[in-house]
Amino acid sequence: MDPALDIRDLHFRRPGGFEIDVPELRIAAGEQVLLTGPSGCGKSTLLMLAAGLLDLGAGSISIAGQAISEVRGAARDALRADRVGMIFQTHHLLPGMTARENVGAALLFGGVPKGRHAEIADGLLNRLQVEPGTRIDRLSVGQQQRVAIARALAGEPSIILADEPTAALDPEHAANAIALLQEICRERGAALLLTSHDPSLESSFERVIRFSDLARSEEPTS
Amino acid sequence: MTDLRLVLKSLTARSTSTVVTCLLIAIAVALLISMLSLREAGRRSFTRGVGNAHLVVSGDSSPLVAVLNGIFYANPPRTPLSESKVTEIAGSMPWSWAIPTQLGDSFRGFPVIGTTPAFLDDFEPAMGEPWRIRRPGRNIEGPFDVVLGSRVAAATGLGVGDRLFLTHGMGVDAAGGDVGIVEMTSANAEDDPHDHGDHDGHDHDGHGHDDHGDHDGHDHDGHDHHDHGDHDGHDHHDHHGHVHADGSPHVHEEATFEVVGVLEPTGTHHDRILVASIEGSWFLHAIDRWEAAGRPLPESVDELEAEDRLVTGMLLRTPVRAGRNSSAMLQSAFDRLRRDPSITVASPATQIDRLFGIVASLDAVFVALGIGILVSGAISVTLVLWNSMELRRRQIAVLRVLGCTRRRVLGLVLTESAMIGVVGAVLGVGFAVVGARFAAEVLASKTGVVILPTIDVDSSILIVAGTVVLAAVAGVAPAVRAYRTPVAEHLRPLD
Numbered sequence: 074m075d076p077a078l079d080i081r082d083l084h085f086r087r088p089g090g091f092e093i094d095v096p097e098l099r100i101a102a103g104e105q106v107l108l109t110g111p112s113g114c115g116k117s118t119l120l121m122l123a124a125g126l127l128d129l130g131a132g133s134i135s136i137a138g139q140a141i142s143e144v145r146g147a148a149r150d151a152l153r154a155d156r157v158g159m160i161f162q163t164h165h166l167l168p169g170m171t172a173r174e175n176v177g178a179a180l181l182f183g184g185v186p187k188g189r190h191a192e193i194a195d196g197l198l199n200r201l202q203v204e205p206g207t208r209i210d211r212l213s214v215g216q217q218q219r220v221a222i223a224r225a226l227a228g229e230p231s232i233i234l235a236d237e238p239t240a241a242l243d244p245e246h247a248a249n250a251i252a253l254l255q256e257i258c259r260e261r262g263a264a265l266l267l268t269s270h271d272p273s274l275e276s277s278f279e280r281v282i283r284f285s286d287l288a289r290s291e292e293p294t295s
Numbered sequence: 296m297t298d299l300r301l302v303l304k305s306l307t308a309r310s311t312s313t314v315v316t317c318l319l320i321a322i323a324v325a326l327l328i329s330m331l332s333l334r335e336a337g338r339r340s341f342t343r344g345v346g347n348a349h350l351v352v353s354g355d356s357s358p359l360v361a362v363l364n365g366i367f368y369a370n371p372p373r374t375p376l377s378e379s380k381v382t383e384i385a386g387s388m389p390w391s392w393a394i395p396t397q398l399g400d401s402f403r404g405f406p407v408i409g410t411t412p413a414f415l416d417d418f419e420p421a422m423g424e425p426w427r428i429r430r431p432g433r434n435i436e437g438p439f440d441v442v443l444g445s446r447v448a449a450a451t452g453l454g455v456g457d458r459l460f461l462t463h464g465m466g467v468d469a470a471g472g473d474v475g476i477v478e479m480t481s482a483n484a485e486d487d488p489h490d491h492g493d494h495d496g497h498d499h500d501g502h503g504h505d506d507h508g509d510h511d512g513h514d515h516d517g518h519d520h521h522d523h524g525d526h527d528g529h530d531h532h533d534h535h536g537h538v539h540a541d542g543s544p545h546v547h548e549e550a551t552f553e554v555v556g557v558l559e560p561t562g563t564h565h566d567r568i569l570v571a572s573i574e575g576s577w578f579l580h581a582i583d584r585w586e587a588a589g590r591p592l593p594e595s596v597d598e599l600e601a602e603d604r605l606v607t608g609m610l611l612r613t614p615v616r617a618g619r620n621s622s623a624m625l626q627s628a629f630d631r632l633r634r635d636p637s638i639t640v641a642s643p644a645t646q647i648d649r650l651f652g653i654v655a656s657l658d659a660v661f662v663a664l665g666i667g668i669l670v671s672g673a674i675s676v677t678l679v680l681w682n683s684m685e686l687r688r689r690q691i692a693v694l695r696v697l698g699c700t701r702r703r704v705l706g707l708v709l710t711e712s713a714m715i716g717v718v719g720a721v722l723g724v725g726f727a728v729v730g731a732r733f734a735a736e737v738l739a740s741k742t743g744v745v746i747l748p749t750i751d752v753d754s755s756i757l758i759v760a761g762t763v764v765l766a767a768v769a770g771v772a773p774a775v776r777a778y779r780t781p782v783a784e785h786l787r788p789l790d
Contacts, residue, residue, distance in 0.1 A: 154698020177296030
């Protein structure tokens with residue numbers, strides 16, 4: 074089976090001069106990986122690159138065997154819609170809409186038939202114990218984060234890229250949310266790459282990578 | 296969850312600016328549609344109001360004025376034609392009909408046309424739609440008969456059997472007072488000096504419409520029309536000489552006209568006229584002329600002289616084959632009449648075209664105004680969306696993360712702006728329908744120009760489609776901005 078994420082000889086240089094080099098990172102299908110490192114070290118940028126939201130300078134990135142770094146435009150967007158789920162520190166849900174509509178929005182751009190959207194959304198939300206018909210602004214922060222998790226999983230992605238997903242939660246809620254995320258990823262067969270600067274999460278993951286071990290990042294020299 | 300729902304949500308999230316922008320566009324669309332519709336309807340109304348007259352002859356200085364005065368009762372023509380000239384013209388060609396018209400009197404602001412019974416028999420106020428007289432009622436016969444247009448009857452409440460005085464001159468309405476309506480006591484009380492003192496103001500205050508019920512009794516008094524002419528004429532001699540000298544409109548109480556018929560509505564400006572016998576009209580004018588000359592007043596129409604028997608115009612129709620309105624004779628008739636320097640001859644159809652040619656430039660100003668407002672509406676769409684992009688970049692970034700293509704983002708924003716156009720345009724059509732109806736009503740009651748408030752469907756569709764396209768174009772710049780939204784930068788934590 075193809076690895077969920079396969080990065081080789083990645084080189085990226087941001088217009089400001091910030092550079093990242095990742096010689097190799099491979100995450101097997103269904104594997105759960107914690108990527109730790111201080112804020113601003115480049116963890117988020119690496120996730121954006123993996124999701125095809127930034128263009129590589131050199132190297133290659135494959136998601137479930139498909140080279141996201143080789144395709145562009147609509148093809149890359151379609152690959153992301155089908156294979157990648159993303160979760161952020163702030164939930165980035167669509168305001169004014171219900172939990173069901175937010176999860177449904179993730180299915181709008183993938184290959185899932187329209188008739189199944191509500192069913193998939195409701196199934197995930199019920200599993201995560203959020204009332205599907207409730208408007209986002211009426212939910213607690215914890216519930217909103219669970220809607221974000223449901224949205225990331227709706228398209229049955231090969232990998233979930235979670236960027237500091239618990240930073241907005243208090244420690245107890247954070248631990249619960251991580252446990253839930255890991256559990257549901259296992260249930261759905263999705264790999265998980267989660268970034269955090271919180272060392273207390275390390276015990277929950279079978280594989281922990283320090284960003285500084287994985288990659289070489291450089292501030293502009295001038 | 297659909298794209299449309301995303302768009303609608305985005306619109307309703309900014310409800311105030313959405314509503315204001317839609318309204319701005321709606322106003323522009325309404326203005327444009329109203330202008331175009333009213334212009335067309337106005338033109339139709341004028342063309343229709345010409346009826347079946349082929350030519351108008353008068354002593355006016357220009358053909359356009361001749362038509363406006365002769366057919367649209369704008370003003371009484373200043374230079375009259377003699378009866379002999381009328382006879383000459385009437386006999387000059389084998390006319391289908393030739394009808395003399397005498398304008399210059401009015402009744403409570405409504406124009407009175409002194410004419411022959413042929414006016415109601417032969418002239419059609421709208422092509423193919425002859426006059427119809429309500430039952431019971433009849434055409435004018437005697438010199439003091441009058442038939443009321445439907446609007447006159449509706450406005451005054453007068454009906455068959457009622458009696459009235461006509462006013463010499465136009466445009467007197469005495470603030471809605473009962474000018475010229477015969478009130479029993481004053482009509483017969485020639486020995487009451489106070490009553491006559493009121494005439495300058497034309498104000499028979501206190502004689503409400505309720506009084507008219509009395510007229511039935513009046514009818515059986517045994518007065519015939521000549522009786523009124525007789526006794527009133529003599530006794531008001533001095534008074535009317537004075538009033539006429541200052542040229543102001545004045546009520547002629549010397550002659551009482553009797554309503555013998557009321558016309559059915561024609562949907563033209565002709566509904567605002569009173570059709571009186573031309574002899575009665577001559578009689579009123581003779582009183583003024585004889586008075587000024589210091590002569591005793593005429594007692595009946597039989598005494599009138601050639602100088603009194605003047606008309607202000609003629610309506611003419613050339614023979615046509617059944618079911619047609621054009622005639623081979625028309626051009627030669629027109630050319631022949633034009634050779635007579637003492638008269639002005641005009642083809643109403645040609646003059647209406649000329650008039651609308653003149654008005655067209657004014658129309659263009661309004662249309663330009665509408666387009667200007669529409670463009671500013673479109674600019675406002677651009678501004679509103681552009682500014683909203685600033686707030687929505689994060690949302691767009693989220694959609695991109697979910698797999699939405701750039702092109703689809705572009706489409707979403709363009710759909711949004713086009714939708715503002717759709718809502719605005721549809722609202723605008725609604726405003727135009729209501730507004731045109733209102734404008735038509737005001738126009739009809741103020742000027743008698745009857746226009747049918749029909750919205751021109753073809754141009755409306757064109758305007759609506761154009762508006763939607765314009766609104767969509769207005770969304771291009773914001774959509775491109777959305778298209779270019781760099782995703783990664785807008786997904787950073789809020790802190």
